[in-house]
Amino acid sequence: MVSPKHRGTWVNVALMYSFLQRIRPLGVEEVYFEGDDQLHEDTMKLARRGACEMLETNHLYGCDLIDVSNGVGE
DSSP states (O other): OOOGGGTTSHHHHHHHHHHHHHHGGGTOOEEEEEOOTTTOHHHHHHHHHTTOEEEETTTEEEEEHHHHHHHTTO
């Protein structure tokens, strides 16, 4: 979770990138996450950059970690 004053800044992207880099060596191949396009703009950017697939209409996404890590920070 990112504090309100840091939302939408480089801090959130850095945390997401760090998390993805730490779990890849553990053999994790997919991640699932939820986001609301009105409340979680950075999460939606991650989903678009990672070419994630919307799995449910309540904004549950799943994507290949290789695609996500390539798209973060661009």
